[in-house]
Amino acid sequence: MQNDAVLTMRGIDKQFPGTKALNKVDFTLRKGEIHALMGENGAGKSTLIKVLTGVHEKDGGSIWVEGVDGEAHIHSPQDAQNIGIATVYQEITLCPNLTVAENMFIGRTQGQRVHWKEYEKRATEILDNLGIPARAKQELSSCSLAVQQMVAIARAVDMNCKVLILDEPTSSLDDKEVEMLFGLMRDLKNRGVGIIFVTHFLEQVYEVSDRITVLRNGELVGEFAIEDLPQVELVAKMMGKDLNDLADLEQVGAKHEATGEVIYEAENLSSSESRAFDFNIHKGEVNGFTGLLGSGRSESVRAIFGADRVTGGKVKVKGQEVKISKPHEAMKAGIGYLPEDRKKDGIIADLSVRENIILAMQVMKGFFHPMSRSQMEAFADEYIKALSIKTASQETPVGSLSGGNQQKVILARWLLTHPDYLILDEPTRGIDVGTKLEIQKLVLKLANEENMSITFISSEIEEMLRTCSRLIVMRDRNIVGELTGDQLTQAQVMKTIAGGEQ
Amino acid sequence: MSTVRKATKKSSGLGQLMIPLVALGILVLFNLIRDPSFFSIEMATNNSGNQVLSGNLISIIDSASGLAIIAMGMTLVTAACGGQDISVGAVGAIAGAFFVKIANTDNGITGGSAILGFIVCVLGTIAFMMFNGTLVAVFKIQPMIATLILFSCGRSIAYWINGSATPQLTSPIIDALGKTIPGIPIPTPIFAVILMAILLALVFKFTNLRLYTQSVGINQGAARLNGINPTAIKLLSFVILGVCVAVAAVIGVSRLHQLNHKTLLVDIEMDAILAVAIGGNNLGGGKFRLLGSVLGAYIIQMLTTTLYSMSVAPVNVKAYKAIVIIIIVVAGSPVIKNKISMLITRIKAGKLQASAAKGVE
Numbered sequence: 001m002q003n004d005a006v007l008t009m010r011g012i013d014k015q016f017p018g019t020k021a022l023n024k025v026d027f028t029l030r031k032g033e034i035h036a037l038m039g040e041n042g043a044g045k046s047t048l049i050k051v052l053t054g055v056h057e058k059d060g061g062s063i064w065v066e067g068v069d070g071e072a073h074i075h076s077p078q079d080a081q082n083i084g085i086a087t088v089y090q091e092i093t094l095c096p097n098l099t100v101a102e103n104m105f106i107g108r109t110q111g112q113r114v115h116w117k118e119y120e121k122r123a124t125e126i127l128d129n130l131g132i133p134a135r136a137k138q139e140l141s142s143c144s145l146a147v148q149q150m151v152a153i154a155r156a157v158d159m160n161c162k163v164l165i166l167d168e169p170t171s172s173l174d175d176k177e178v179e180m181l182f183g184l185m186r187d188l189k190n191r192g193v194g195i196i197f198v199t200h201f202l203e204q205v206y207e208v209s210d211r212i213t214v215l216r217n218g219e220l221v222g223e224f225a226i227e228d229l230p231q232v233e234l235v236a237k238m239m240g241k242d243l244n245d246l247a248d249l250e251q252v253g254a255k256h257e258a259t260g261e262v263i264y265e266a267e268n269l270s271s272s273e274s275r276a277f278d279f280n281i282h283k284g285e286v287n288g289f290t291g292l293l294g295s296g297r298s299e300s301v302r303a304i305f306g307a308d309r310v311t312g313g314k315v316k317v318k319g320q321e322v323k324i325s326k327p328h329e330a331m332k333a334g335i336g337y338l339p340e341d342r343k344k345d346g347i348i349a350d351l352s353v354r355e356n357i358i359l360a361m362q363v364m365k366g367f368f369h370p371m372s373r374s375q376m377e378a379f380a381d382e383y384i385k386a387l388s389i390k391t392a393s394q395e396t397p398v399g400s401l402s403g404g405n406q407q408k409v410i411l412a413r414w415l416l417t418h419p420d421y422l423i424l425d426e427p428t429r430g431i432d433v434g435t436k437l438e439i440q441k442l443v444l445k446l447a448n449e450e451n452m453s454i455t456f457i458s459s460e461i462e463e464m465l466r467t468c469s470r471l472i473v474m475r476d477r478n479i480v481g482e483l484t485g486d487q488l489t490q491a492q493v494m495k496t497i498a499g500g501e502q
Numbered sequence: 503m504s505t506v507r508k509a510t511k512k513s514s515g516l517g518q519l520m521i522p523l524v525a526l527g528i529l530v531l532f533n534l535i536r537d538p539s540f541f542s543i544e545m546a547t548n549n550s551g552n553q554v555l556s557g558n559l560i561s562i563i564d565s566a567s568g569l570a571i572i573a574m575g576m577t578l579v580t581a582a583c584g585g586q587d588i589s590v591g592a593v594g595a596i597a598g599a600f601f602v603k604i605a606n607t608d609n610g611i612t613g614g615s616a617i618l619g620f621i622v623c624v625l626g627t628i629a630f631m632m633f634n635g636t637l638v639a640v641f642k643i644q645p646m647i648a649t650l651i652l653f654s655c656g657r658s659i660a661y662w663i664n665g666s667a668t669p670q671l672t673s674p675i676i677d678a679l680g681k682t683i684p685g686i687p688i689p690t691p692i693f694a695v696i697l698m699a700i701l702l703a704l705v706f707k708f709t710n711l712r713l714y715t716q717s718v719g720i721n722q723g724a725a726r727l728n729g730i731n732p733t734a735i736k737l738l739s740f741v742i743l744g745v746c747v748a749v750a751a752v753i754g755v756s757r758l759h760q761l762n763h764k765t766l767l768v769d770i771e772m773d774a775i776l777a778v779a780i781g782g783n784n785l786g787g788g789k790f791r792l793l794g795s796v797l798g799a800y801i802i803q804m805l806t807t808t809l810y811s812m813s814v815a816p817v818n819v820k821a822y823k824a825i826v827i828i829i830i831v832v833a834g835s836p837v838i839k840n841k842i843s844m845l846i847t848r849i850k851a852g853k854l855q856a857s858a859a860k861g862v863e
Contacts, residue, residue, distance in 0.1 A: 369710075
């Protein structure tokens with residue numbers, strides 16, 4: 001055990017049915033450092049963190065924590081909390097129907113009586129201190145996702161933790177909020193807190209981290225000081241290969257300006273969640289909606305698919321006027337939609353990978369035409385191979401797969417229906433670099449080789465620039481610009497989003 | 503790879519049925535040890551002079567028929583809506599009233615009137631169940647609250663339908679429905695269970711009811727975004743439960759030769775929910791196995807019969823039943839299941855290590 005280490009993990013093993021999730025993994029966190037934990041989906045990051053926080057019990061290995069004599073025994077999240085390990089998970093794990101203050105103090109009140117007045121005061125202080133735009137007595141569900149995330153961090157910070165784990169804390173924050181969070185992280189670092197930072201955003205790693213530990217397939221690749229590991233090498237280490245793949249993408253990425261038949265056209269389309277807008281997409285075109293979080297890009301594509309209540313507008317598919325007011329009608333018109341919120345709107349967690357893959361196709365075949373088991377298995381097999389979905393078997397519940405593989409299952413579900421027009425809302429959020437590249441490549445391949453029309457939404461502008469030949473820019477729930485050809489540069493997109501066009 | 507797949511398939515196939523099967527096995531063993539002749543079956547002549555099979559086993563399977571049928575419907579409602587219908591007993595009384603009202607004509611009960619009565623009974627029951635279903639699926643009221651309405655007033659409605667009478671039914675047709683058909687030594691209600699099971703199996707085979715119901719029960723939002731209509735699926739589950747309740751009610755009326763709105767299928771809702779739970783189905787909805795619930799129903803009945811045959815006083819039966827049920831339910835709880843599966847993996851891992859060690863030597 002090193003002297004300045006607040007946390008030392010040695011030889012951690014964890015076995016799940018069918019997979020070895022962690023294999024003799026070492027991890028060291030020093031006082032006052034921000035330590036990035038990197039790896040692709042399924043590399044074991046989440047498992048390692050869950051072992052550390054007592055969600056899973058380790059099968060082997062040892063953990064030492066500063067201030068605890070001998071080995072630390074962590075059997076429950078409560079144990080972890082008691083020895084100073086606090087976590088903010090990727091998915092918000094607070095109670096949406098309680099107030100902000102209640103969420104910050106729940107589960108750590110002491111004594112018989114609960115002094116909510118006092119807690120509210122303290123919550124207000126902490127929120128002010130951190131500049132979080134929420135009121136202590138506000139119900140958590142009324143805050144934006146970003147603010148909820150920050151409340152979770154505020155809760156962890158207030159617990160005077162020695163080890164703070166941030167699991168994908170930035171995936172739903174915009175740039176300004178990310179900056180705010182980084183400020184907070186540096187502040188905590190200077191106070192001697194060790195921070196484990198898990199993220200998929202490489203730039204963010206290099207912005208705040210001091211050290212990087214890389215995992216791959218449940219094994220430790222190595223620990224590196226940030227200055228010794230350039231970004232390209234990091235990606236290579238995570239993927240276990242070098243970065244020729246990026247070059248591949250540039251080749252596949254012969255984006256062509258689509259001039260073919262208009263596949264889908266909407267005039268004044270509006271829904272309960274989106275304002276009226278016009279939109280069209282040509283055969284084989286890849287276009288995208290861009291804008292800040294909450295600018296209305298997701299709401300717009302949801303209106304196209306009939307996911308929200310459609311309130312008006314004219315829609316033409318291949319020149320024919322059609323009515324699309326619910327998902328089933330959109331599917332029949334040849335539209336597929338991969339939703340932004342994979343957990344809430346995408347996967348049927350308890351059902352198997354097989355059932356999740358065939359679901360949309362089965363629904364299109366109709367209630368009275370179930371597919372045979374062997375047919376389902378053949379389709380599932382085909383797509384598990386085609387998209388290299390990592391799963392123990394077809395019958396594994398999809399909920400037990402890693403995020404990226406869940407996303408691939410949903411992608412497979414829609415590809416199986418062979419849509420003319422596929423909407424992908426944040427298909428790459430919260431998944432690793434390798435899978436991201438795979439999905440981008442797939443998008444371009446589908447458009448170029450199969451003439452599929454695709455609308456692609458991503459929070460990462462580079463990703464959209466790489467794939468889309470036309471970008472529709474949204475601000476405050478309105479379309480404020482459309483960029484094509486030479487205009488497709490990061491600077492121009494930023495300018496249009498910010499409102500400085502012309 | 504293929505062996506891995508086979509293994510997982512096998513375990514998922516039995517996993518949920520493990521607890522009910524073990525419970526059933528223990529009950530059978532217990533009875534065999536206590537009284538080796540407990541399960542003996544013999545031919546006997548019943549009251550109507552028919553040659554019939556008799557014995558504890560027949561009586562258990564026969565008596566559980568209504569419960570088994572209602573448990574099947576309850577399983578579907580539970581899976582789709584994530585809640586239970588507590589009005590099945592009361593609606594069962596209504597169903598019985600419909601049947602008697604139509605079947606019992608001035609000329610007694612004829613084949614025609616019985617068939618018509620059954621049809622009206624099924625349709626009427628479906629209508630009442632649609633009321634529940636609409637509250638749950640359209641107005642999104644929690645199932646227990648929504649069905650509390652008919653739970654409270656259903657037996658009064660049954661009373662009104664038959665004009666405050668408790669008609670006695672004497673007819674060979676009623677005998678045939680509630681007891682046995684002359685020449686066939688097995689009680690008719692047992693055939694009713696088999697028929698309903700086959701019917702539902704066919705529905706599952708030729709429609710996507712299982713996939714849709716499970717999808718809606720697990721993640722309604724995602725199901726909708728895949729083109730499934732959650733409202734329709736939930737309503738459908740109540741329609742099917744309605745059919746089940748109607749069949750169970752006709753059996754119940756025929757068995758007692760009378761319509762008594764106070765006692766017909768009384769307290770069956772709790773037993774039905776219990777059967778669903780013992781069958782390892784998640785009461786919060788989602789994945790389900792009908793077979794589990796049916797086994798659950800037989801377990802409950804076997805328990806009752808066992809206690810009676812041990813001359814436990816009727817007042818005490820419920821208390822003893824409760825004790826056994828606590829054990830079954832706790833054994834099937836996620837905590838205990840986890841512990842057991844961890845134990846199994848540990849034993850397996852131990853074996854692997856042992857064999858690996860041998861290999862090294």
